[in-house]
């Protein structure tokens with residue numbers, strides 16, 4: 001039995017974090033893939049989705065699943081300039097290699113550049129290539145560009161998750177409407193109250209009505225950035241319903257806790273600010289599992305056996321260095 005030290009502690013057992021930022025990344029990070037995945041596994045979490053502004057995380061996730069038993073790790077691709085912007089070929093490769101989410105541009109979005117004074121970084125943090133015009137997904141007639149449509153078709157075909165990221169509110173509404181028309185079933189409104197996109201509550205409610213799910217991140221309310229208060233998030237969840245919302249850490253920055261601890265603090269805070277334990281658990285356990293559809297925990301030894309048996313090779317020792325032995329200094 002868990003000790004509660006005089007009050008309810010919200011567990012993160014079986015929780016899934018659909019948005020965290022380990023190193024490698026061009027921004028400074030608190031910890032790398034392995035440290036973040038092991039900490040989450042040791043906290044009892046079920047799965048993590050790795051996000052990087054500068055490269056696909058799909059192959060990183062594949063290797064982590066092989067190396068760290070007891071937790072599922074997934075990746076995806078952010079369509080910034082580093083992967084050729086809105087690039088259907090990069091999306092196709094990411095999804096065929098097992099990627100689960102395709103994110104619209106973040107730090108290279110035109111809207112991001114407008115609000116943060118340039119691409120590549122934040123007003124508070126520099127990282128990538130700066131000074132470009134930024135990527136807009138609408139043409140001069142406010143229609144979605146053909147490459148965006150091709151990306152949406154791929155997302156629909158693979159039943160992957162579409163993340164709206166740092167697009168403008170107007171672009172997000174147009175994207176969500178078109179995505180649904182093209183058969184995309186899983187749409188996440190990335191950190192709605194972050195500085196970008198900073199949606200108003202009516203627009204957010206309308207996007208939820210269309211079928212999208214807002215993903216509220218600890219990073220948005222973090223001490224260093226404070227783009228929204230926990231009360232604002234509680235209010236939004238009450239308005240649109242916990243059955244339609246997700247909580248994520250969106251951490252990896254050095255001024256924030258590790259993703260697993262950030263998610264716990266966030267869940268506990270929203271509980272103390274007025275959401276029920278059931279609502280909070282729905283947003284960290286049930287809803288993300290419905291979107292992610294995790295495959296079940298990978299058995300690394302069994303995979304190693306499969307190829308060795310197929311070629312008649314002696315079975316190599318499964319990778320079980322420090323990685324599979326939980327040890328925290």
Ligand SMILES: [Zn+2]
Pocket residue numbers: 019021051250
């Ligand atoms: Zn993020």
